[in-house]
Amino acid sequence: MTATVGIPPAVTEETAAFWEAAAEGRLLVERCAGCGAESFPPYGMCRACRSRAVEHVEITGRGHVYSFTVNYQRWMPGLEVPYALVLVEWADHPGVRVFGRLRGCPPEDAAVGMTVEVGFEPGPGGYAVPSFVAVADVGDGIGGTGDGGE
Amino acid sequence: MGGELFERRAVISGVGQSAIGRQVDRSGFQLTLDAILAAVADAGLTLDDVDGLAMFPGGGKANVPGYANGDLYEIQDALRITTSWRQGIVEGMCLPFYGPAMAVATGQARHVVIWRTVKEGSAARNAGGRPAYGSTNPTAAGPLAWLLPVGALSPVCQIAPYATRYMHEYGVTREQLAWIPVTQRAHAALNPDAVYRSPLTVEDYLASRMISTPICLYDCDVPADGATAIVVSAAETAADLRAPVAIEAMAGVVDGRPSWEQWEDMGRVGYATAAAMWARTDLRPADVDVAEIYDGFAIEAVWWLEAMGFCGPGEAGSFVEGGKRIGLGGELPMNTWGGQLSGGRLHAAFGHTAEAVRQLRGECGERQVAGARVAAVTSVGGYEAGAALLTRMP
Structure with missing residues (x-):
C-alpha cells in the first residue's frame, strides 16, 4: 500500500509504545496494573483509579463503529478522497475508543455499528496509522444494530 | 443562589466591528484597532477609560494562519493606555465576556476591552483553499496526534x-x-x-x-476577515455608559x-x-x-x-x-x-x-x-x- 497523506504524529514518552506497536500492526492501549481498567489515549495514568502504574495491553478482537464520516475534501496536496474515518469501540475493552481509517469496503458503506478488525496502514512520515478493516460477514449479532460496543 | 452573582456586577457596555468580508485588504492589526475604537465609542467611553485588555485566543494560538489577533502589548502600545488587568485566553469558559466580567466584578479593572480578529478568509485564499488544520506544523502534537495522522485533517x-x-x-x-x-x-x-x-x-x-x-x-x-471588540464594564459605572446590557x-x-x-x-x-x-x-x-x-x-x-x-x-x-x-x-x-x-x-x-x-x-x-x-x-x-x-x- 502507498502511504496515506496526512501529518505525522509528534511521538512522546506517553505515545512511543503505541506508535512502535503500530509499526508492527499491533494496537496497544494502556491498562492499569492496579484496577485493570483500560484507557486511550495513553497518559501514563489510569483514568479509572488515577494510578500511575500502567502497562500496555494489545487489542486483537473485533470492534464496532460508534460513529464515522466519509471525507470528500482534499485538505492537502495528494490526499486521495473519498475515505471513511471510523471511531471504533470494543465491547470487551470499555474506556477505549480509537479513530482510524476504514478499508475493505467502499467508503460509502461505512455504518454505525458495523464490525471491524484491527488494522494499520502506512501513513505520513513513515508511521503506520490505524486503518480498520470491514468484516463482510457479521455473525456476532451485534453489528448493524447501531449500538455495538457501548 | 445565595448572594449576588459576580456576573451581575458586570455589564456589556460596548460592541464594535471592523469591516467584515470574505477578504478585507487590511492587516489584522488595523482591523483590531478599528473594532476597539468602535466598541469604546459605542460604550460612550474614551480610550483613557479603558484599563483592561484581553483577547481570544491568546498565547501561541493568537496568530496561527488566519488568526490575526496580533500581540496584546503592541495593541496596548498603539492605544497608549495603562492597564491593570490583561488576559490572553486559550482555554476558559469560551465566552468573550466571561474573564473580563470576573475582572470588573472583582475590582481589578473598570472597563475591559476584549477582541477577536480573524483573517481566515484571506488565509484560505492564500493557501489555495482552506488549509488542513495544523498543516503549518511538521508534526501533530498533543490531541492532534490522534486526528491528523489518520486523515481527520x-x-x-x-x-x-x-x-x-x-x-x-x-x-x-x-x-x-x-x-x-x-x-x-x-x-x-x-x-x-x-x-x-x-x-x-x-x-x-x-x-x-x-x-x-x-x-x-x-x-x-x-471563513472571513474581520475583528470584533467588546467592552465589559463594572456595573457601578452604568451611569457613565451609553447603553449597557446586563x-x-x-x-x-x-x-x-x-x-x-x-x-x-x-x-x-x-x-x-x-x-x-x-x-x-x-x-x-x-x-x-x-x-x-x-x-x-x-x-x-x-x-x-x-x-x-x-x-x-x-x-x-x-x-x-x-x-x-x-x-x-x-x-x-x-x-x-x-x-x-x-x-x-x-x-x-x-x-x-x-x-x-x-x-x-x-x-x-x-x-x-x-x-x-x-x-x-x-x-x-x-x-x-x-x-x-x-x-x-x-
Missing part, C-alpha cells in the same frame, strides 16, 4: 461523527437540518455586514457538495472527556453548561426572545437548541423544519445576523455577542426582534462550551 472531520451519531440516534434528516442555514441566510439578507446575503434554498443545500458526511458546504461557517447568568462547564474524538455521548453536547447557566437565573427557556447560538457548524446549533432546553433531545430537526420557529417573527428567532454560517466566522461567539447586545438595545433595523428583552448567547460546543443570558437594562 479539519475540524469538519472531527465534528462530522457527532452529526452522524446524532442523526443515527434520533432519525433527524438533512432535509430538516437544512432549515438552519436556509433560515439564517434569510436573516443575513437583512444584515448589511453579513458575508453572504443572497437567498439560499433547501434545494441548494441538498445539492451542495459534501465536505465530510453528513456535513456539506452550507453546514460550515464561512449579564443575567453565565457558565462554562467541561464535564465529559475534553477531546473531540473521545467525547462519550456524541448525540448530546452542552447540557452541563446549559444546566449550570439555568441554575443561576429564575428565567426559563420560554423567556428568551432571541437566541444567538454558536454555529461553527449547523450541528452545533442543534446541540445548543436541545441543551438549552429550547426543544427536547432529538427534537431540533422538527423544531427548525420549515424555519418558522427560528425565523424572525417566530417563537425563537435564531442567529438574526446570519450567524457564522452566513454572517462570517467571527469565532468564539464574538459575532453572536455583538448581535445580542444590538438586539437588546433595539439597534438591528430590519432584522430587529420587536421588544427583545432576553437574549441567549452560546459559544462553541463540544467539550468546551459557554452559555449566557443577556438582558436589557431597566
Whole structure:
C-alpha cells in the first residue's frame, strides 16, 4: 500500500509504545496494573483509579463503529478522497475508543455499528496509522444494530 | 443562589466591528484597532477609560494562519493606555465576556476591552483553499496526534461523527437540518455586514457538495476577515455608559472527556453548561426572545437548541423544519445576523455577542426582534462550551 497523506504524529514518552506497536500492526492501549481498567489515549495514568502504574495491553478482537464520516475534501496536496474515518469501540475493552481509517469496503458503506478488525496502514512520515478493516460477514449479532460496543 | 452573582456586577457596555468580508485588504492589526475604537465609542467611553485588555485566543494560538489577533502589548502600545488587568485566553469558559466580567466584578479593572480578529478568509485564499488544520506544523502534537495522522485533517472531520451519531440516534434528516442555514441566510439578507446575503434554498443545500458526511458546504461557517471588540464594564459605572446590557447568568462547564474524538455521548453536547447557566437565573427557556447560538457548524446549533432546553433531545430537526420557529417573527428567532454560517466566522461567539447586545438595545433595523428583552448567547460546543443570558437594562 502507498502511504496515506496526512501529518505525522509528534511521538512522546506517553505515545512511543503505541506508535512502535503500530509499526508492527499491533494496537496497544494502556491498562492499569492496579484496577485493570483500560484507557486511550495513553497518559501514563489510569483514568479509572488515577494510578500511575500502567502497562500496555494489545487489542486483537473485533470492534464496532460508534460513529464515522466519509471525507470528500482534499485538505492537502495528494490526499486521495473519498475515505471513511471510523471511531471504533470494543465491547470487551470499555474506556477505549480509537479513530482510524476504514478499508475493505467502499467508503460509502461505512455504518454505525458495523464490525471491524484491527488494522494499520502506512501513513505520513513513515508511521503506520490505524486503518480498520470491514468484516463482510457479521455473525456476532451485534453489528448493524447501531449500538455495538457501548 | 445565595448572594449576588459576580456576573451581575458586570455589564456589556460596548460592541464594535471592523469591516467584515470574505477578504478585507487590511492587516489584522488595523482591523483590531478599528473594532476597539468602535466598541469604546459605542460604550460612550474614551480610550483613557479603558484599563483592561484581553483577547481570544491568546498565547501561541493568537496568530496561527488566519488568526490575526496580533500581540496584546503592541495593541496596548498603539492605544497608549495603562492597564491593570490583561488576559490572553486559550482555554476558559469560551465566552468573550466571561474573564473580563470576573475582572470588573472583582475590582481589578473598570472597563475591559476584549477582541477577536480573524483573517481566515484571506488565509484560505492564500493557501489555495482552506488549509488542513495544523498543516503549518511538521508534526501533530498533543490531541492532534490522534486526528491528523489518520486523515481527520479539519475540524469538519472531527465534528462530522457527532452529526452522524446524532442523526443515527434520533432519525433527524438533512432535509430538516437544512432549515438552519436556509433560515439564517434569510436573516443575513437583512444584515448589511453579513458575508453572504443572497437567498439560499433547501434545494441548494441538498445539492451542495459534501465536505465530510453528513456535513456539506452550507453546514460550515464561512471563513472571513474581520475583528470584533467588546467592552465589559463594572456595573457601578452604568451611569457613565451609553447603553449597557446586563449579564443575567453565565457558565462554562467541561464535564465529559475534553477531546473531540473521545467525547462519550456524541448525540448530546452542552447540557452541563446549559444546566449550570439555568441554575443561576429564575428565567426559563420560554423567556428568551432571541437566541444567538454558536454555529461553527449547523450541528452545533442543534446541540445548543436541545441543551438549552429550547426543544427536547432529538427534537431540533422538527423544531427548525420549515424555519418558522427560528425565523424572525417566530417563537425563537435564531442567529438574526446570519450567524457564522452566513454572517462570517467571527469565532468564539464574538459575532453572536455583538448581535445580542444590538438586539437588546433595539439597534438591528430590519432584522430587529420587536421588544427583545432576553437574549441567549452560546459559544462553541463540544467539550468546551459557554452559555449566557443577556438582558436589557431597566
